[in-house]
Amino acid sequence: MKRVFLKDIAKDLNVSKTTVSLVLNNKGDENKISQDTQQKIIAYAKEHSYVPNQLARGLSRGKSETIGLVIPNISDIFYARIAGFIERKAKKLGYTVIFSSSYEDPKKEGELIQSMLNRQVDGLIIASTQQNREEIQSLKANDFPFVLIDRHYPDNETDYVIVDNFEGTKKATAHLLSLGRRKIGFVTLKPGLEVIRQRLLGYQKALEIFGIEPIDELIHEVSRENYEEETVNGIKQLVQFPNAVDALVFATHYLTAAGLRELKRLNIKVPQEVAIVSFDELEAFDLTDPAITAVTQPAADIGNVAVDILMDKIKGDAPLTQMGRVLNIELAIRRSCGSV
Amino acid sequence: MKRVFLKDIAKDLNVSKTTVSLVLNNKGDENKISQDTQQKIIAYAKEHSYVPNQLARGLSRGKSETIGLVIPNISDIFYARIAGFIERKAKKLGYTVIFSSSYEDPKKEGELIQSMLNRQVDGLIIASTQQNREEIQSLKANDFPFVLIDRHYPDNETDYVIVDNFEGTKKATAHLLSLGRRKIGFVTLKPGLEVIRQRLLGYQKALEIFGIEPIDELIHEVSRENYEEETVNGIKQLVQFPNAVDALVFATHYLTAAGLRELKRLNIKVPQEVAIVSFDELEAFDLTDPAITAVTQPAADIGNVAVDILMDKIKGDAPLTQMGRVLNIELAIRRSCGSV
DNA sequence: CTGAAAGCGCTTACAG
DNA sequence: CTGAAAGCGCTTACAG
Numbered sequence: 089m090k091r092v093f094l095k096d097i098a099k100d101l102n103v104s105k106t107t108v109s110l111v112l113n114n115k116g117d118e119n120k121i122s123q124d125t126q127q128k129i130i131a132y133a134k135e136h137s138y139v140p141n142q143l144a145r146g147l148s149r150g151k152s153e154t155i156g157l158v159i160p161n162i163s164d165i166f167y168a169r170i171a172g173f174i175e176r177k178a179k180k181l182g183y184t185v186i187f188s189s190s191y192e193d194p195k196k197e198g199e200l201i202q203s204m205l206n207r208q209v210d211g212l213i214i215a216s217t218q219q220n221r222e223e224i225q226s227l228k229a230n231d232f233p234f235v236l237i238d239r240h241y242p243d244n245e246t247d248y249v250i251v252d253n254f255e256g257t258k259k260a261t262a263h264l265l266s267l268g269r270r271k272i273g274f275v276t277l278k279p280g281l282e283v284i285r286q287r288l289l290g291y292q293k294a295l296e297i298f299g300i301e302p303i304d305e306l307i308h309e310v311s312r313e314n315y316e317e318e319t320v321n322g323i324k325q326l327v328q329f330p331n332a333v334d335a336l337v338f339a340t341h342y343l344t345a346a347g348l349r350e351l352k353r354l355n356i357k358v359p360q361e362v363a364i365v366s367f368d369e370l371e372a373f374d375l376t377d378p379a380i381t382a383v384t385q386p387a388a389d390i391g392n393v394a395v396d397i398l399m400d401k402i403k404g405d406a407p408l409t410q411m412g413r414v415l416n417i418e419l420a421i422r423r424s425c426g427s428v
Numbered sequence: 429m430k431r432v433f434l435k436d437i438a439k440d441l442n443v444s445k446t447t448v449s450l451v452l453n454n455k456g457d458e459n460k461i462s463q464d465t466q467q468k469i470i471a472y473a474k475e476h477s478y479v480p481n482q483l484a485r486g487l488s489r490g491k492s493e494t495i496g497l498v499i500p501n502i503s504d505i506f507y508a509r510i511a512g513f514i515e516r517k518a519k520k521l522g523y524t525v526i527f528s529s530s531y532e533d534p535k536k537e538g539e540l541i542q543s544m545l546n547r548q549v550d551g552l553i554i555a556s557t558q559q560n561r562e563e564i565q566s567l568k569a570n571d572f573p574f575v576l577i578d579r580h581y582p583d584n585e586t587d588y589v590i591v592d593n594f595e596g597t598k599k600a601t602a603h604l605l606s607l608g609r610r611k612i613g614f615v616t617l618k619p620g621l622e623v624i625r626q627r628l629l630g631y632q633k634a635l636e637i638f639g640i641e642p643i644d645e646l647i648h649e650v651s652r653e654n655y656e657e658e659t660v661n662g663i664k665q666l667v668q669f670p671n672a673v674d675a676l677v678f679a680t681h682y683l684t685a686a687g688l689r690e691l692k693r694l695n696i697k698v699p700q701e702v703a704i705v706s707f708d709e710l711e712a713f714d715l716t717d718p719a720i721t722a723v724t725q726p727a728a729d730i731g732n733v734a735v736d737i738l739m740d741k742i743k744g745d746a747p748l749t750q751m752g753r754v755l756n757i758e759l760a761i762r763r764s765c766g767s768v
Numbered sequence: 769c770t771g772a773a774a775g776c777g778c779t780t781a782c783a784g
Numbered sequence: 785c786t787g788a789a790a791g792c793g794c795t796t797a798c799a800g
Contacts, residue, residue, distance in 0.1 A: 093777065104787040109779060120785055142547045143492060144777035147483040147792045154526075154547075163512035165505050165711065172503035175529060184547065186494070186526045189515060207482045207494075207524065348715055371505065372710045375688055377717030433793065444771045449795060460769055484793035487776045769800105776795085783788090 092136040101128055108133075112140070146208055155398065156204035157187040158197060159215045166341070166368055166387065167215065170237065173391025174213060181399060183210070192312060194219035201227070211398045215239055218281055233401035237394045239283055240412070247401070249394045249413045253283045253367075256383040256417040257290030260365040261337055263381065263419060265298045267426055269335035269363055273306040273326045275319060275347055276339035287339045287367055305331050310343070319346040327356060335363040335425070341370045344380060352377075359426040369420070379422035386415050432476040441468055448473075452480070486548055495738065496544035497527040498537060499555045506681070506708055506725065507555065510577065513731025514553060521739060523550070532652060534559035541567070551738045555579055558621055573741035577734045579623055580752070587741070589734045589753045593623045593707075596723040596757040597630030600705040601677055603721065603759060605638045607766055609675035609703055613646040613666045615659060615687055616679035627679045627707055645671050650683070659686040667696060675703040675765070681710045684720060692717075699766040709760070719762035726755050 098105045108129055110119050116126040132138075146152035155178055159167040171187060178185050186204065190197035194217045201223055204212060211233035216224065218239050227234050228246060240248035257274075264272055274291045277284050288307070295302050308326060310318035326333045338344035344366035348358065356362055358378055366373065369382035393413055438445045448469055450459050456466040472478075486492035495518055499507040511527060518525050526544065530537035534557045541563055544552060551573035556564065558579050567574050568586060580588035597614075604612055614631045617624050628647070635642050648662035666673045678684035684706035688698065696702055698718055706713065709722035733753055 094779095095777080105778080106780080106787060106789095107785090110786095113779085122785065125785085139542060139546045141487070141777050143483050143487040144792090145779075147481070147487055147794085148777080148779045150792070152483060161512065162502075162515060163505075163509045165503075165508065168505065168508035168511075169503045171508075172501065172529060175502060175527070179528065184526055184528070184543065186524055187515070188519065188524070189512060202479060203524065206479045345712055345715060352715070370710065370712045372685055372712035372716055375685060375692075375717065376712055376715040434795095435793080445794080446771060446773095446796080447769090450770095453795085462769065465769085481793050484776090485795075487778085488793080488795045490776070772799090774795105774797090776793105779790105779792085781790090784786090 092138050094138075094140070097129065097132055097136075097138060101132060103129070112138070150208075151210045152208040153182055154184050154186055154207065154209045155395075156201075156207070156209040156212045157185050157214075158200050158204070158212065159187065159189055160192050160217070161189045162187060163189075164342075165370060166385065167238075169387040170215075170391045173388050174395055177392055177395040181395070190217055192217050198223050205232075211235075211402045213237055213394050213398060216241070233398060235394050235397045235401070237390055239281060242282055245410045247397050247411045249390050249397065249415065250283075251385050251390070251415045251417050253286035253417075254290040254293070256367055256419075257287040257337060257339070258294045259290075259417075259419050260367065260381070260383050261291045261294035262297065263421070264335045264337070264363055264365060264425055265294060265300070267363065269425075270300060271303075271306065271331065271333045272300075272335040272337060273308065273333035274337045274339070275308050275310070275322055275326075275343050277315070277343075278309045278311055284339060291337055303331060306333060315343060316346050319343055320350045323347055323350040323354070327351075327354065327362065333362060335359075335365075338364065338366045341366055341368040341373075341382075344373075344382075345370060348376065348380070359424050363425040365419075365425055374420075374422060376424075378424045380424045381422045382420050384418050384420050386417070389415050432478050434478075434480070437469065437472055437476075437478060441472060443469070452478070490548075491550045492548040493522055494524050494526055494547065494549045495735075496541075496547070496549040496552045497525050497554075498540050498544070498552065499527065499529055500532050500557070501529045502527060503529075504682075505710060506727065507578075509727040510555075510731045513728050514735055517732055517735040521735070530557055532557050538563050545572075551575075551742045553577055553734050553738060556581070573738060575734050575737045575741070577730055579621060582622055585750045587737050587751045589730050589737070589755065590623075591725050591730070591755045591757050593626035593757075594630040594633070596707055596759075597627040597677060597679070598634045599630075599757075599759050600707065600721070600723050601631045601634035602637065603761070604675045604677070604703055604705060604765055605634060605640070607703065609765075610640060611643075611646065611671065611673045612640075612675040612677060613648065613673035614677045614679070615648050615650070615662055615666075615683050617655070617683075618649045618651055624679060631677055643671060646673060655683060656686050659683055660690045663687055663690040663694070667691075667694065667702065673702060675699075675705075678704065678706045681706055681708040681713075681722075684713075684722075685710060688716065688720070699764050703765040705759075705765055714760075714762060716764075718764045720764045721762045722760050724758050724760050726757070729755050 094105050094108055097108045111126050111129045175185050188200040197217050197220055214236055215238040236246055236248040240250055308322035338347055366380050366382040368385055373380040373382055434445050434448050437448045451466050451469045515525050528540040537557050537560055554576055555578040576586055576588040580590055650658035678687055706720050706722040713720040713722055
């Protein structure tokens with residue numbers, strides 16, 4: 089089946105390319121093209137399964153009906169889920185999504201954004217490394233439609249959709265405290281991301297509310313690159329006297345998995361000896377031994393709201409003010425903290 | 429920062445667009461453009477951070493440096509992982525990937541493929557619903573570069589990268605048999621996918637090798653749309669006399685999760701009463717209670733090999749014969765089958 | 769060594 | 785009601 093172009097249709101039907109283009113873009117009526125001609129064109133197009141070249145159309149119209157998604161890692165189930173919702177919603181609105189993972193490398197993130205701009209995406213959804221303030225500023229300065237998800241730049245006015253990280257760990261830590269735990273450790277990433285800072289603050293806030301003196305040694309920070317080994321080492325320290333913990337809060341799902349793995353290896357009973365709670369979760373966290381109490385994130389809402397906002401901006405009917413959305417998180421209470 | 433185009437550079441530097449284009453595409457030397465001119469152009473481009481419009485370039489050159497990825501579901505960790513590897517490798521070779529999820533809908537898959545073709549992707553990587561023989565045939569007839577992953581059409585000659593599903597369940601089932609289990613149930617999806625058929629055959633083959641009479645009632649098939657409820661019902665039946673199972677093989681990771689969830693609810697001891705093994709896994713399967721023995725799939729290889737083959741085809745230096753690659757799977761032995 | 773010109777396949781004012 | 789023509793921003797034979 090040979091590919092057919094606009095000009096082929098025009099020639100075969102003895103009309104102009106203009107007419108064909110108009111009709112096929114549903115502008116036949118408003119341009120008062122006779123029903124007869126319209127029918128002929130539509131029938132012909134269908135029969136020869138005509139499909140417009142989106143590159144040409146995009147070049148001509150100055151937009152591509154594509155949105156770019158820049159995330160840290162598509163293989164992280166959290167972002168994979170968000171990507172799924174974004175894709176579904178975008179597709180429904182006629183948009184295709186192209187995606188790229190930055191792997192937390194700010195330089196790479198910058199290149200990815202540029203590369204997407206070259207491809208003339210109509211808008212961008214970004215879960216930033218948060219080390220690209222200038223790039224983001226420049227998008228904003230150029231009035232380019234974009235929305236930040238999961239991570240935003242707190243003192244830049246942009247549209248964003250994030251979750252309440254502070255409340256998340258606060259709730260999680262308070263849960264442990266209310267169950268009588270008092271030596272609560274926090275396993276987290278080294279500083280750098282605002283989300284991580286918020287999770288730390290939430291943890292500290294809960295301690296404060298319960299009148300517990302914070303102990304620096306109970307906070308263990310690991311590097312992303314080497315988190316498994318460093319988590320293992322951290323756990324080993326945290327369970328030792330004089331400051332042995334009776335509970336642990338983990339700042340991400342993979343830290344939780346690594347931590348629980350090590351606790352098992354050390355034959356430490358969870359939750360009897362050490363209770364644990366996770367910020368975010370993996371799919372089988374309800375099946376682990378014990379099932380893990382976790383702060384759950386609303387991936388569907390993040391994706392859907394982000395697309396909504398982005399579309400408003402692309403269409404130009406977004407309000408002038410930037411919109412920040414902070415979504416609520418929930419605490420899924422399972423067995424890893426002991427009984428209530 | 430105003431966007432700068434080819435013609436701007438040409439005008440400002442008093443050269444032609446041709447020269448600029450040639451130089452910026454690294455064809456300066458082969459066209460004997462003076463070093464002086466080349467330097468000037470490169471410097472200017474860098475200073476004004478010129479980036480070519482990929483739509484225009486693509487239209488002009490008849491290719492887009494984009495590859496399309498069509499999978500059942502980006503939120504499935506298995507495909508998410510593959511997508512990650514594909515993306516990484518493609519990016520390294522200068523390609524961007526656009527993706528779409530078919531959600532196992534053949535009609536949708538067809539539309540997605542068309543839509544990607546419209547966008548002038550240079551090649552396609554498809555994990556097909558396997559209900560689109562014609563579409564695939566037509567790609568092949570048109571010599572369009574593509575490679576099938578995870579699922580192929582057994583009697584169509586195409587390039588593909590799959591895993592040895594048959595060996596997977598055979599190995600898994602044989603493992604259970606070698607541990608003395610004899611009433612082994614199989615929880616799987618309703619027929620339709622070749623991968624699923626192969627997994628069934630592998631299960632049956634293992635029984636045959638061990639001289640075990642297959643019992644139809646021990647095979648429980650669920651629909652994808654309603655798998656959770658149907659798995660629950662299936663488990664309830666399978667653990668009942670007279671044909672109560674002493675082991676279960678699950679055909680996918682999500683069936684395993686649903687099944688284990690129900691076994692726990694029923695207070696059935698795994699592995700003492702019922703041993704289980706999973707084809708494919710979720711990230712926390714080593715942390716579940718008990719840790720789940722699982723057939724693990726080589727996501728990295730699937731992704732990397734697929735891109736390799738696709739690139740050969742795009743570049744035109746692929747051998748004329750179609751290449752089928754069947755990758756080995758491994759059995760990760762954990763505690764859900766009892767001790768060895 | 770370098771440039772004028774055609775072409776990629778569309779869209780869209782403008783004219784009649 | 786419909787068409788000729790310009791334009792989107794590139795690339796690339798071809799000519800000199």
